[in-house]
Amino acid sequence: xxxxxxxxxxxxxxxxxxxxxxxxxxxxxxxxxxxxxxxxxxxxxxxxxxxxxxxxxxxxxxxxxxxxxxxxxxxxxxxxxxxxxxxxxxxxxxxxxxxxxxxxxxxxxxxxxxxxxxxxxxxxxxxxxxxxxxxxxxxxxxxxxxxxxxxxxxxxxxxxxxxxxxxxxxxxxxxxxxxxxxxxxxxxxxxxxxxxxxxxxxxxxxxxxxxxxxxxxxxxxxxxxxxxxxxxxxxxxxxxxxxxxxxxxxxxxx
Amino acid sequence: xxxxxxxxxxxxxxxxxxxxxxxxxxxxxxxxxxxxxxxxxxxxxxxxxxxxxxxxxxxxxxxxxxxxxxxxxxxxxxxxxxxxxxxxxxxxxxxxxxxxxxxxxxxxxxxxxxxxxxxxxxxxxxxxxxxxxxxxxxxxxxxxxxxxxxxxxxxxxxxxxxxxxxxxxxxxxxxxxxxxxxxxxxxxxxxxxxxxxxxxxxxxxxxxxxxxxxxxxxxxxxxxxxxxxxxxxxxxxxxxxxxxxxxxxxxxxxxxxxxxxxx
Numbered sequence: 384x385x386x387x388x389x390x391x392x393x394x395x396x397x398x399x400x401x402x403x404x405x406x407x408x409x410x411x412x413x414x415x416x417x418x419x420x421x422x423x424x425x426x427x428x429x430x431x432x433x434x435x436x437x438x439x440x441x442x443x444x445x446x447x448x449x450x451x452x453x454x455x456x457x458x459x460x461x462x463x464x465x466x467x468x469x470x471x472x473x474x475x476x477x478x479x480x481x482x483x484x485x486x487x488x489x490x491x492x493x494x495x496x497x498x499x500x501x502x503x504x505x506x507x508x509x510x511x512x513x514x515x516x517x518x519x520x521x522x523x524x525x526x527x528x529x530x531x532x533x534x535x536x537x538x539x540x541x542x543x544x545x546x547x548x549x550x551x552x553x554x555x556x557x558x559x560x561x562x563x564x565x566x567x568x569x570x571x572x573x574x575x576x577x578x579x580x581x582x583x584x585x586x587x588x589x590x591x592x593x594x595x596x597x598x599x600x601x602x603x604x605x606x607x608x609x610x611x612x613x614x615x616x617x618x619x620x621x622x623x624x625x626x627x628x629x630x631x632x633x634x635x636x637x
Numbered sequence: 638x639x640x641x642x643x644x645x646x647x648x649x650x651x652x653x654x655x656x657x658x659x660x661x662x663x664x665x666x667x668x669x670x671x672x673x674x675x676x677x678x679x680x681x682x683x684x685x686x687x688x689x690x691x692x693x694x695x696x697x698x699x700x701x702x703x704x705x706x707x708x709x710x711x712x713x714x715x716x717x718x719x720x721x722x723x724x725x726x727x728x729x730x731x732x733x734x735x736x737x738x739x740x741x742x743x744x745x746x747x748x749x750x751x752x753x754x755x756x757x758x759x760x761x762x763x764x765x766x767x768x769x770x771x772x773x774x775x776x777x778x779x780x781x782x783x784x785x786x787x788x789x790x791x792x793x794x795x796x797x798x799x800x801x802x803x804x805x806x807x808x809x810x811x812x813x814x815x816x817x818x819x820x821x822x823x824x825x826x827x828x829x830x831x832x833x834x835x836x837x838x839x840x841x842x843x844x845x846x847x848x849x850x851x852x853x854x855x856x857x858x859x860x861x862x863x864x865x866x867x868x869x870x871x872x873x874x875x876x877x878x879x880x881x882x883x884x885x886x887x888x889x890x891x892x893x894x895x896x897x898x899x900x
Contacts, residue, residue, distance in 0.1 A: 441801060443797060443800060443801055461800055461801050461802070461803050462803075463803055465801075467798070467801040467802075469794065469797075469798060471794060473792070473794050473795055473797075473798040475795065475812075475813065475816065476893050476894065476895060477816045477817075477819070477891075477893045477895070478893075486799075486802065486812070487802035487803075489808070489812065490799060490802045490803055490804035490805075490808050490812070491802060491803050518892075518893045518894065520893065520894040538802075
């Protein structure tokens with residue numbers, strides 16, 4: 384851990400799904416301690432339960448046993464200090480971009496007037512300054528996912544949960560989005576839990592990577608990425624970067 | 638730019654309308670020619686020109702019967718919208734309510750509502766109430782079914798997103814499920830308004846008190862086919878205007894692209 388204040392603590396987490404025929408063990412045992420302001424990736428093969436883990440930390444799914452605490456409080460449901468970005472943008476087609484970004488303010492019962500400036504600031508920062516009054520259908524997939532990021536940040540959460548947010552985007556857009564995400568993170572220094580199955584993406588973004596095994600999931604390895612920050616795409620050409628990638632590929636395959 | 642846009646919209650509408658209007662005009666001319674050429678009796682089929690003349694000579698009579706038809710139709714439609722949407726929402730939000738009530742709703746939907754007209758007269762008399770209620774029961778089902786289906790079509794991921802930002806049940810309904818259902822509700826409104834017109838006309842046939850439906854039966858009794866056709870023409874115009882009003886309201890409210898084309 385890069386700093387001493389534990390922000391997210393997962394202890395002895397187990398998750399089983401009950402289906403009509405049998406119980407499916409999705410997560411066998413996960414321990415995590417995430418420091419304040421850390422950028423953490425949860426890396427694993429498809430279907431390994433990494434999204435399930437993230438949803439449990441976000442209070443959106445119940446756990447079977449063990450405990451999850453955020454800022455020393457046990458998680459029992461969605462938290463007001465958490466922002467979530469899903470795999471799909473999940474924007475409301477009937478709302479303009481600005482109103483989509485403002486949705487958490489309404490659902491949290493916060494005064495909208497206090498957050499309009501922040502919404503404009505976030506849109507400006509993600510290159511969507513001129514699109515506040517447009518509808519989602521008028522934006523590309525990458526732009527829509529940027530709106531989803533603005534929405535997750537509007538209420539100034541200190542924990543950002545991202546569930547494979549860029550997996551639906553093409554490779555070039557994805558590179559751009561990763562750089563932008565790091566830029567935003569450098570600015571706000573929130574704790575980020577980022578679920579991905581892309582090794583390069585995880586190495587590029589993270590302070591530490593939690594590698595998950597196939598189901599039933601355990602954390603098979605924790606890799607600390609000692610690459611200098613701020614990072615840009617040129618770092619992907621360095622031998623250090625590629626050593627991390629090779630190491631993680633081996634870790635996932637075994 | 639905005640003015641240009643408006644202009645081009647009007648021009649596009651005009652371009653679209655030219656074809657159908659030309660064909661309609663052609664059909665009317667053919668009708669006129671056939672009636673004259675074959676010497677068809679006026680009591681069987683009057684010429685379009687005769688119908689237009691009748692509308693102008695009897696405009697006071699037609700207008701006097703148009704108003705009750707329109708107002709009772711709107712009243713029945715309004716009841717169907719309020720009660721139908723209400724029931725559709727309850728069915729969608731409360732699964733227990735759905736499982737106990739929906740089978741009854743479906744069972745009642747199978748009843749040909751027009752056949753209830755005589756029963757309504759027995760129960761509620763020959764007045765406005767019977768006619769409004771018949772329009773109501775006919776327009777009611779499309780409203781229930783469309784509202785229900787619209788709410789149920791909500792993307793579960795959208796609801797999960799709302800929960801992630803601490804939305805409660807009420808917020809999810811008001812800000813996610815109801816707006817999501819609006820395009821469906823509007824297709825229900827469009828079916829409902831045409832059904833309400835049918836309900837009123839059938840009720841006017843049976844109650845024989847007033848209204849364009851009554852006028853049609855009255856004209857038929859007198860073998861006054863031009864008046865019958867004139868009343869029919871006015872009735873069609875009323876139906877068109879009511880439908881157009883619903884479409885205009887839809888355009889006003891649904892400004893986003895919802896990916897459905899139910900017109």
